[in-house]
């Protein structure tokens with residue numbers, strides 16, 4: 001016997017939870033590693049051999065306490081320099097949810113890494129040291145989080161133990177941040193006083209903060225409602241791949257033509273009238289399939305295959321939507337760009353490869369409206385170029401249209417990446433504000 | 437009709453992986469899928485199949501054969517490949533040694549783990565692969581926690597961890613020059629428990645060595661190694677019979693078994709959920725060399 005079949009039992013409820021992706025940001029020494037270490041530790045996601053390795057290294061370096069940051073810094077250079085350079089992804093689960101943490105470096109020189117981590121996050125935790133209050137860095141993290149439209153933001157006021165669990169300190173930071181946040185478009189904002197080191201309000205509510213009536217951080221992560229963050233109104237299906245079985249022996253499959261892709265918005269059911277872009281042709285959905293089997297309905301983020309009533313000439317890069325609700329077929333795109341190249345700046349006339357959903361086209365920067373100071377939000381309209389990690393508003397002219405929505409409406413059809421034609425590096429990310 | 441529009445974690449992970457497979461099939465000319473016969477590559481192959489159904493998987497399956505495999509795993513590989521009707525490409529470490537391209541390690545700690553890298557890179561060059569799927573997961577190891585889903589390799593097959601392409605949303609940069617390639621990891625966001633839950637849900641077949649069985653083993657460095665022709669056992673390393681199973685499947689020389697009585701998938705899931713030791717820490721001698729063993733091997737072009 002070389003293999004074993006599974007006995008047929010239902011998977012336990014614990015294996016049928018949903019996923020919350022969250023990003024963490026904070027300045028050096030605000031306690032981010034300690035907080036993540038605690039979440040992992042208390043959810044039993046740190047294994048004894050990992051802990052032993054960290055303890056060994058801490059001892060070797062002559063550190064007094066076990067340095068939990070060693071657990072989260074994955075690269076040799078990071079361990080040597082004691083800093084986080086790149087995004088690291090970590091995983092833990094409770095009976096309610098599976099969590100994917102994008103642990104992002106906080107320093108301004110790694111802004112592009114934070115933007116990367118935030119791009120897929122449902123929630124962001126920004127750490128603040130209670131003793132220092134809001135810093136320039138916390139404002140920048142909040143700005144980037146809202147730029148990338150992370151729907152839920154948690155401001156974790158850490159090291160409450162060092163300010164005697166004083167409500168006044170917490171209130172002051174909360175009020176200051178609230179008035180700053182009024183300038184930003186933040187969806188859902190939650191403030192939690194914590195001590196990552198001692199565990200106050202991390203997993204359980206703390207007796208040391210009787211004045212705080214909100215949830216513990218983990219309770220909030222487990223219960224924050226994310227299903228409605230997805231766009232279920234605007235049906236958007238970027239065609240990714242055409243499935244043609246070429247099985248001449250099977251007459252059933254001879255004419256099979258399936259349009260495969262991941263739903264970027266709305267719902268798709270058999271019988272729905274749909275419109276194809278760029279042709280403008282309308283037809284109906286014959287069937288929605290997952291792995292060759294029909295399913296009643298497709299919605300984000302399902303990867304499905306659509307079969308259509310009529311033979312339309314459809315290929316990768318096209319988009320299927322509803323006749324009465326179409327994205328713009330845009331050759332002129334306005335948006336906020338985060339420039340990610342150290343080799344060359346972005347300036348008007350810069351030529352780039354543009355990847356948007358499943359479509360890759362060429363583009364040229366026709367305008368740089370301003371550079372934004374990510375710390376003060378000041379707009380510098382005299383800027384003539386953007387350097388590494390700088391953010392500004394640009395206009396792009398494309399050789400072919402892309403089927404786009406404003407990013408504020410749809411994170412899938414509203415984002416694009418810029419690729420350098422010469423080096424093939426990813427050099428920028430754009431959130432679209434206007435597409436024509 | 438559903439009203440909540442919620443998907444389970446396995447559905448979300450599956451959708452993400454299928455998206456990745458289709459993206460590669462659409463954008464690369466010569467992809468291949470690395471298959472070891474282990475549980476992760478079995479799940480990866482099942483996902484690839486689902487991504488293209490009712491069509492066949494549009495790329496070959498590639499196995500880097502060290503010559504030190506568990507026989508159960510090779511049998512399993514051949515059966516799966518026949519079922520799916522895909523082409524199997526085998527890169528043989530033994531052949532590289534016979535041709536004098538590399539030298540077998542000798543002595544008590546001899547392993548072909550490092551030698552695999554060269555055979556892998558040779559195979560990539562011979563077959564002119566521009567993208568290779570690997571079953572690595574980010575939860576496995578700390579260097580992997582940093583790796584992109586689409587991970588760029590230069591013409592020497594090397595990974596430069598400090599110079600990775602930013603990866604935003606699900607927009608993957610697939611641009612490369614001739615001779616370069618991309619390693620693609622569709623299971624990046626899966627954990628060991630997700631893999632088992634998926635094996636359970638999809639009723640996937642897996643090699644028998646993943647379940648409890650009796651075997652002659654000996655202990656080395658706290659790892660239980662199977663008695664096998666490829667390892668020279670010291671006088672102080674006594675054989676004993678034990679009920680064990682494998683948590684990972686690699687070479688017989690460096691993959692350890694764990695004492696276990698878990699004989700079914702649900703029992704394995706219960707065991708994995710309760711364990712306090714990582715799979716690589718418990719069973720892989722190759723990762724114990726140093727704090728950065730995996731990072732160093734990956735830089736050279738390892739899986």
Ligand SMILES: Nc1nc2c(ncn2[C@@H]2O[C@H](COP(=O)(O)OP(=O)(O)O)[C@@H](O)[C@H]2O)c(=O)[nH]1
Nearest residue numbers: 027028029030031032033034069159195196197
């Ligand atoms: N007293 C106290 N110290 C903390 C707390 N959180 C973190 N620290 C300490 O602050 C220092 C920096 O923490 P670390 O997690 O490494 O910060 P990171 O740079 O943001 O990852 C360490 O010495 C921690 O032990 C806290 O809640 N209270």
